[in-house]
Amino acid sequence: MSLARTEMAQQPEVIERLLREEAGPIAAAAADVERRRPRYAVIAARGSSDNAARYAQHLMGRFWGLPVALAAPSLHTLYEAPMRYDDALVIGISQSGASPDVAGVVSAATAQGALTVAITNEPDSPLARGAQHVIGLQTGPERSVAATKTYTASLAAVAALVCGADALFRVPEAIARQLEHEVPAEAAASWEQLAVIGRGANYGTAFEAALKLSELTGMVAAPWSSADFLHGPIAILEPGFPILAIAPSGPTLPGMRELLAAAAERGALPIVVSDVLIDDRIPLEPVPEWLSPLVAVIPAQLLAVGAAEHLGRDVDRPTGLQKVTRTS
Numbered sequence: 001m002s003l004a005r006t007e008m009a010q011q012p013e014v015i016e017r018l019l020r021e022e023a024g025p026i027a028a029a030a031a032d033v034e035r036r037r038p039r040y041a042v043i044a045a046r047g048s049s050d051n052a053a054r055y056a057q058h059l060m061g062r063f064w065g066l067p068v069a070l071a072a073p074s075l076h077t078l079y080e081a082p083m084r085y086d087d088a089l090v091i092g093i094s095q096s097g098a099s100p101d102v103a104g105v106v107s108a109a110t111a112q113g114a115l116t117v118a119i120t121n122e123p124d125s126p127l128a129r130g131a132q133h134v135i136g137l138q139t140g141p142e143r144s145v146a147a148t149k150t151y152t153a154s155l156a157a158v159a160a161l162v163c164g165a166d167a168l169f170r171v172p173e174a175i176a177r178q179l180e181h182e183v184p185a186e187a188a189a190s191w192e193q194l195a196v197i198g199r200g201a202n203y204g205t206a207f208e209a210a211l212k213l214s215e216l217t218g219m220v221a222a223p224w225s226s227a228d229f230l231h232g233p234i235a236i237l238e239p240g241f242p243i244l245a246i247a248p249s250g251p252t253l254p255g256m257r258e259l260l261a262a263a264a265e266r267g268a269l270p271i272v273v274s275d276v277l278i279d280d281r282i283p284l285e286p287v288p289e290w291l292s293p294l295v296a297v298i299p300a301q302l303l304a305v306g307a308a309e310h311l312g313r314d315v316d317r318p319t320g321l322q323k324v325t326r327t328s
Contacts, residue, residue, distance in 0.1 A: 002144065002305070002309075002315045002316050003143050003144040003316045004144040004146055004148060004305050004315045004316055005305060005315075007142055007143070007144055007148050007149045008148045008149070008179065008298075008301055008302070008305070009179060010139075010140075010149050011148065011149045011152050011153075011172075011175050011179070011298075012172035012173065012175045012176040012179075013172070014137075014138065014139045014140075014149045014152070014153050015152065015153065015156045015168070015171055015172045015175065015294070016172045017138045018136075018137060018138040018139075018153050018156055018157060018160075019156065019160060019165045019168055019169070021136070021138050022135050022136055022138060022157065022160075022165075023160075023165050025133060025134060025135050025136070026135055026157070026160045026161050026165055027165075028133060029117050029133035029135065029161055030161055030162075030164070032115055032132070032133065033064075033089060033115065033161075036089075036115050038066065038087055038088050038089035038114075038115055039066075039067075039087040039088070040066055040067045040068070040069065040087070040088055040089070041056075041060055041066045041067070041068045041069070041088065041089040041090070041091065042068070042069050042070075042071050042083070042085065042088055042089075042090045042091070042105070042109070043056055043057065043068065043069075043070055043071060043090075043091045043092075043093065044070075044071035044073050044090070044091070044092045044093070044101075044102045044105035044106060045070075045071075045092065045093040045094060045102060046073075046094070046099055046101070046102060047147070047211070048095070048147040048150070048151045048154075048208060048211060049093040049094050049095060049102075049147075049151075049154060050070070050093075050207075051151070051204040051205075051207040051208040051211065052093050052119075052151060052154035052155055052158060052204065052208075053070055053091075053093055053204070054070070054203055054204030054207060055155055055158055055159075055201065055203075055204040055205075055293050056068065056091065056093070056158040056162075057070065057204075058200060058201050058203065058204070059158060059159060059162040059163070059201075059290065060162055062201075062290065063162050063163060063290075064162060066089070071083075071090075071105045073101030073102055073104060073105050074101060076101065076104045076105055076108055077100060077101045077104055082108050083105075083108075084112070085108070085109040085112050085114035086112070086114075087114075088109065088114045088115070089114070089115045089116075089117070090105065090106055090109035090110075090114050090115070090116045090117075091106075091116070091117045091118075091119065092105060092106040092116070092117070092118050092119070092120070092127045092130075092131065093119045093120070093154055093158075094118075094119075094120050094125070094127050095120065095121050095122075095137070095142065095147060095150040095154075096120070096121070096122055096125060097118065097120035097121070097122040097125025097126060097127035097128050098122070098125055098126060098127070099127075100126070102127060103125070103126040103127040103130055106118060106127060106130045106131050107126075107129075107130030107131075110130055110131060110132060115132065116130070116131040116132045116133070117131055117132070117133040117134075117135065117161070118130070118131035118133070118134045118135070119135045119137065119154055119157045119158070120134070120135075120136065120137065121136065121137040121138075121139050121142070121150055121153075123136050135157045135161065137150055137153040137154060137157060138153065139153050143316070144315070144316040145215075145316060145317055145318055146212060146215060146216055146304070146305075146315070146316075146318065148301050151208060151297065152175065152294055152297065152298075155293055155294045155297075156168060156171065156294060159290075159291060159294070163290075167288075167291075168291065168294075170287065171287060171291055171294050171295070174285040174286075174287045174294075174295050175285075175294060175295055175298060177285045178284070178285045178295050178298040178299070179298055179302070181282060181283055181285075181298075181299065181302075182282075183282055183299050183302045183303045183306060184271060184282075184303070185302065185303055185305075185306025185307050185309070185310060186306070186307075186310050188213070188217070188242075188303045188304075188306065188307035188310075189217070189306075189307040189308075189310035189311050191213075191217075191219050191242045191307075192219055192220065193219060193220045193221070193222075193241070193242075194210070194213060194219055194220070194221040194222070194242050194243070194244060195221075195222060195224065195229065195233070195236070195237075195241070195242070195243045195244070196209045196210040196213075196221055196222065196223045196224070196243075196244045196245075196246075196300075197223075197224055197225070197226050197229055197243060197244070197245045197246065197256070197259060198223070198225065198226070198245075198246035198252075198296075199225040199226045199227060199252040199255060199256070200250070200251060200252040200289075201248075201250075201252075201289060201290050201291075201292060201293055202246040202248065202252070202292060202293050202296055203225055204293060205246050205293045205296050205297050205300070206223035206224065206225070206246060207223040208297055208300065209221070209223070209244060209246070209297065209300030209303075209304075210222060210223040212300055212301060212303075212304035213244075213300065213303065213304045213307070215304075215318050216304040216305060216307070216308040216313065216315055216318055217304060217307045217308050217311060217313065218311075218313070218319075219307075221244075226245075226252065226255045226256050226258075226259045227255060229259060230255075230258070230259055230262065234259075234262060234263070234266075237263055237266040237267075237268045238266065238267065238268070239266070239267030239268070240267065240268070240269050241266075241267075241268045241269060242268070242269045242270075242271065243260075243263055243268050243269065243270045243271065244271050244273070244300070244303075245259070245260060245270055245271070245272045245273065245274075246273050246274075246296050247260075247272050247273065247274040247276075247277050248273075248274060248275055248276075248284055248289050248292040248296060249274075249275055249276045249286075249289065250289030250292075251289070253276065253277075256277075257277075260272065260277075273296050273299050273300075282299045284296055284299075
């Protein structure tokens, strides 16, 4: 079995361990947020961690009422134009904690007196050393290049920080059940291009699904929100064009129904991850909609790995990629 499949299977136990072992650091960081009441938040991340940041942006706006910006780390490094972080909450998310640009945002914010939090799998990394609070991902080594368990652990850390660890106690079981569902991996191996659609809590899921499918199979997979897709990109659809739609029950479902109806009129080929829609779907295990990204990303992981295997690709070491990428 590939390392990728082994590490995907570990995700339920990883989430359980994170919620148990990091309950104290998560509560301490949340209490500091409550005490200091920042006016806005900035999140620095790259790759899959940037997709977790999109989820954090949604949750912090939805439950904390905070305006949240995704950082432009190159302003600190390439352009030497660091930002002012007065009254801010600044969060860095990184599996390795080693990328200088992400760590640089957090250390600069700490030096300015901002409230800073590092979410990382490496508690002795430059990112962790530069932050006031550190939430460890507790995944153990992740050796496959494509992030799977570190991604869902990052989502869990964010959700627990915003809403409390107790709210996630049923998520590991839901992930375990989701891992048992079949996905059309052989069909996905024939895709050369793909539109991935998500919105709201699952906007970041669309980006992560597109990233996984692109890096493991080589297909051109592009993410959009359902609203943005209807504003122009829908013009790319033609008969047989594949769409992966993340459609949990909740506020975004009516818009997703509208998009899928429009796609059907154009003869597109939808694969829908949903707990309610029944046509051409991958069943989604039911959890509260705001937690659905932790479960909805699993079909994308399975599709990406399965399609790559059908294509004869090395799923643990995709061509041209490495586990730790240090950007400045």
